[in-house]
Amino acid sequence: MRLDIFSEMQHPKEHWTGDNHEHRLIQETLEQAKLADEMGYGVWWQVEHHTAVEFSYSSAPEVMLTAIAMSTKRMHVGHSSVLAPGRFNHPIRIAERGAFLDHLSGGRFQLGLARSTIPEWRVFNIDPESTRGQMQQAFEMVPKMWTREKFSWDSPEYRLKDISVIPKPYRKPHPPLWQACSSPASFEQAGRNGVGALGVTLWASPEEVAEMIHVYREALRTRCEPVGEFVNDQVAFFTFVHCADSEQEAMENGAAQAAAWYTNGSFTFFEAKEAFIRTAAELESLAKDPAGGGLTGQLMRKKDPNAPQSRAQRLLGRIVAGEDVPHGQVWEVLSEQDSLIVGTKDQVRKRLKRYEGLGIDALMSFHQVGALPHDKVMKSIRLTGELIPEFKTPAAP
Numbered sequence: 184m185r186l187d188i189f190s191e192m193q194h195p196k197e198h199w200t201g202d203n204h205e206h207r208l209i210q211e212t213l214e215q216a217k218l219a220d221e222m223g224y225g226v227w228w229q230v231e232h233h234t235a236v237e238f239s240y241s242s243a244p245e246v247m248l249t250a251i252a253m254s255t256k257r258m259h260v261g262h263s264s265v266l267a268p269g270r271f272n273h274p275i276r277i278a279e280r281g282a283f284l285d286h287l288s289g290g291r292f293q294l295g296l297a298r299s300t301i302p303e304w305r306v307f308n309i310d311p312e313s314t315r316g317q318m319q320q321a322f323e324m325v326p327k328m329w330t331r332e333k334f335s336w337d338s339p340e341y342r343l344k345d346i347s348v349i350p351k352p353y354r355k356p357h358p359p360l361w362q363a364c365s366s367p368a369s370f371e372q373a374g375r376n377g378v379g380a381l382g383v384t385l386w387a388s389p390e391e392v393a394e395m396i397h398v399y400r401e402a403l404r405t406r407c408e409p410v411g412e413f414v415n416d417q418v419a420f421f422t423f424v425h426c427a428d429s430e431q432e433a434m435e436n437g438a439a440q441a442a443a444w445y446t447n448g449s450f451t452f453f454e455a456k457e458a459f460i461r462t463a464a465e466l467e468s469l470a471k472d473p474a475g476g477g478l479t480g481q482l483m484r485k486k487d488p489n490a491p492q493s494r495a496q497r498l499l500g501r502i503v504a505g506e507d508v509p510h511g512q513v514w515e516v517l518s519e520q521d522s523l524i525v526g527t528k529d530q531v532r533k534r535l536k537r538y539e540g541l542g543i544d545a546l547m548s549f550h551q552v553g554a555l556p557h558d559k560v561m562k563s564i565r566l567t568g569e570l571i572p573e574f575k576t577p578a579a580p
Contacts, residue, residue: 184535184538184544184546184575184576185226185545185546185574185576185578186545186568186570186576187228187419187546187547187579188216188219188224188227188547188549188564189228189263189421189547189548189549190216190227190228190230190551191230191232191238191241191549191552192208192209192212192239192241192247193238193240193445193552193553194237194240195554197554211551211557211560213250214557214561215557215560216251216254216255217254217255218564219255219258219564220256222564222565222571223257223568223571223572224548225258225259225545225579226258226260226545227248227255227258227260228261228263228293228295228381228419229247229248229260229262229263230244230264231262231264231266231297233266233271233306234302234303235452238448238451239452244262245262248260248262248292249283249287252288252292258291259291259293259579260284260288260292261292261293261294261295261361262284262293262294262295263295263297263363263547264295264361264381265281265294265295265297265321266298266299267296267297267298267314267317267321267322268309268313268314268317268318269317270308270309271303271307271309273341274324274328274341275343277296277321278325278329279348279349279350282329282350282353283350285352285353286350286352286353288353290352290358292354292358293359293579293580294360294361295361295362295363296321296322298314298315298318301454302452313340316340318362319376320336320340320341322410323410325360326357326410326411329356329357330351330357333345333346334347334348359378359580360376360378360411360415361379361381361419362376362378362380362381363381364382364383365383367394367398370382370395370396370398370399370402371398371399374398374399374403374406374407375402376407376408377403377407377408377411377413379417380395380396380399380417380418380419381419381421381547382395382418382419382420382421385421385422385549387420387522388521389521389522392420392538392543396541396542396543399418415580417544417545417580418542418543418545419544419545419546419547420543420545420547421547421548422524423441423442423445423523423524423525423549424524424525424531424546424548424549425438425524425525425526425550425552425555425559425563426524426527426531426563426566426567427527427559427566428527428566429527430527430530433525436559437555437556437559438555439513440554441555442513442523442553443508443513444552445553447502494516494519498512498516521534521537524548528566528567528569531566532570532573539574544577545577545579548564550563550564550567
């Protein structure tokens, strides 16, 4: 399993100190990327979000990735992921920018595509029903633009006649393609397209991760019609990673608060807050009434309300609903999670091995989360990076 890095460029308001706080965030991100390159991480994945405020300042990832590519030597740079509906990014612009980044990085560019979600569709006036089809068209168009001298396309969304997209990528036939995946349907689509799967479900249990990997591998095996010139059959998953010298240090650094803040921020930004609170309340009810309707509910939902994953959902539901839960209680519950990797090097190693055993090709380690201080993020990147030689590392495709 390869260790990669995932970056949202998060910036909570408590860090908005001084007139240059935005500039400081950008410089800190560059420092983190340089360290990741020195430590031997495989790919730096930069997300694309718009009007996300505290949750993500990564509104122009192609610019940030250019700066990172020019200041690193070995690490690949991955756009995870270009928002593919045309009102965000026309396929021509995706192909042009990707090719330039591939040249500037010396062939170290990785391209992911995504549909985005409700708030960003609203900002850019995008019909949600059109997003999956437009992303599919982008997957089919971009590699052809990269490899053909003249390109044509005719659909209700895009009408192109004998256009030449320049430059062509540095890497031949073209950079690897990936799809951001958060549901079984998206993993299946990635497999059908013969592109890599970028799993972006933070709270998925190892069992759920294994199920989604199975869907992807089966689609690759039985239904694959590659959109590009080659199949990229890799799976990468992201999760929160914070490594410190001790559990106490990790807690003092704010790891538990950061995980809770990220969960609250993501469900708020993606407008899934009410559904998450409702699910958490149902689990809480089951836990309080195991002898009554709770048993029936457990049978129907196939969920144990006291399992670590469910306990975390119940606690996070309370936080998202506005309850001030003590940090010690947050830490106790979140530290049970196999879906989070927090603690000492030994603890981090053990949980990395658990992910490796699921058959993923890369773990996108998510270090810069919430209000974690820059120096603590740097230490976590360094300590986790020291474990890289212990893993059999597949090269970035």
